[in-house]
Amino acid sequence: MTVTIRDVARASGVHVSTVSRTFSAPHMVNAATRTRVLTVAEELGYRPNRAARALTTGRTHNLGLIVADIANPFFPPLIKAAHSAARQRDYHLFVADTDEEPAAEEELVQAFSKQVDGLVLCSPRSSNKALERLAERVPFVVINRRLRGAATVLMDVGHGARLAVEHLAGLGHARVALVSGPAGSWTSAEIRTAAEQVPGVELVVIGPNAPTERGGFAAAARVRDSGATGVLAYNDLVAIGLIEGLGDLGLSVPEDVSVVGIDDIVPGRLSRPKLTTVAMPTAAAGRLAVDLLIQEVTATTSLETRLVIRDSTAAPR
Amino acid sequence: MTVTIRDVARASGVHVSTVSRTFSAPHMVNAATRTRVLTVAEELGYRPNRAARALTTGRTHNLGLIVADIANPFFPPLIKAAHSAARQRDYHLFVADTDEEPAAEEELVQAFSKQVDGLVLCSPRSSNKALERLAERVPFVVINRRLRGAATVLMDVGHGARLAVEHLAGLGHARVALVSGPAGSWTSAEIRTAAEQVPGVELVVIGPNAPTERGGFAAAARVRDSGATGVLAYNDLVAIGLIEGLGDLGLSVPEDVSVVGIDDIVPGRLSRPKLTTVAMPTAAAGRLAVDLLIQEVTATTSLETRLVIRDSTAAPR
DNA sequence: TTCAAGACTGCAAACAGTTGCACTAAACCT
């Protein structure tokens, strides 16, 4: 049925080990034999069975990527970039979704451990010690979370948040609301610390909030009541929801309130007004994580973020 | 290093075959032995190696999903649903992106063939004969394309398009523009045929266009010149681009022109005006495709679409 | 001419599991 290395060996009159070598160590086999084997293999449609190969070599040439929610617009560009980086080096990529459940995370890591050479974990929610335990089973790199001992890829939201608040300050906003994310989120803390350090603006924190449109929508009244004229939202979805909520309260953006989001997801570019936001280098992060994994280097990288100014910010009235 | 079936066998005083059976055929082993093996395995942290298992059984318990572009908002909900369906039955999912290149498609199918029990191909662009050839190597189910002999999951865009045009007609639009997609697209043809069948409206086709915002933006002038007051766009991105383009020409939606999109992607819900659109059951399609694959049934399914009326359509002036 | 080195290639033992077959006891029938 399926054509194996033995079929190729038989058909080309050499031993299986020679066939094996023409694929995994071509320089060790005579040029003539090599081309003969290669053409026979081509004719027969032979492709080495990676699973079998993995058995002896211990390398599967597979990688895994675990995210909280595939359908969250933040992740697809990251997944795409990771896939492309993996593909370039002839790796295949498992993708998995934890549905925001930390338990699923651990389960998935375990399940993948024998089948991949490494994993990329995006913003993992598991405890430090759980992660340390898992690190013994399979190498991984973590995106968007600090974890000593593991390779990490960070996106410098802090810097981005500061840029955003400075931008608002520069426009003349003296009172800025921070519509924060879920309690205990590493990113949320990072944003807050950075935002607080900008001189000349009074920061009022509103939250915690769900990291969704609804979260933003629900925060609208509190934003209005805060007296802030500028807002930094936990992410673009929150920002979009907030803009809609403010609209329902009769406040328009950017005329009455300026809003800046974080992430630079596609819907932010498409919604009206076009969202001013902190662009996260998600594609770069995905690509880099995969490269680190394949090269087996343990490093901590911090990727730069930048501010994308569009139509949701302006000078206060 | 890594704990194998032999370690478990030794530690629990039975033969490897018994350990093997306690995992893959528990009813064949004595209850007492079974629990003993199980606890030992747990202590040692043993997990069966799926790749090794695949070697003898021929089943990998892996599935593959190939899409044109992971970052296109149309796909993530489908991927997520496919993943969740796979996970429920203890399958792992490879995800791959062809970057819109048919050649990559064939290459990926080949590369995956030995490593998966089946593949899901979303809107494959390869030729019929290429697909037929590939079908010999690995079972697959096709989404959004008719292919005799293969299991297919269709979403009935035709019906959706008809609903959309009827909706416009019902509002009083007598002349409707169809801003079509790329030449040769199955979907595009499907939409057109259906739209033409609605009585009482004059249909003008504008296209082909790139299936992106830019494609829609670029078509704005031709839409204005067509004299149509209602528009059905190839997809939501095109619709959003078109709305922006019309805006730049001084035409507002829905006051001057009504626009309906297709797909019901997230940005359509978030942009202003909120887009009236034909909802595609992408999640259902992903889930179903995986189920068909796992159950190895060859069926042709057509999923219903429905019209979601929001703010981008109204009666003409 | 003889030897050593080098280039290829074959042999066979892994890798981590599964599974048909054979074997042993115990239980069940007449």
Next chain:
DNA sequence: AGGTTTAGTGCAACTGTTTGCAGTCTTGAA
């Protein structure tokens, strides 16, 4: 009591590939 079934377990071959070792054949040098 003797034969038959049945449950449980072990044995060993097999899956497709890699790889250390050993063997053969050239080739070049002394």
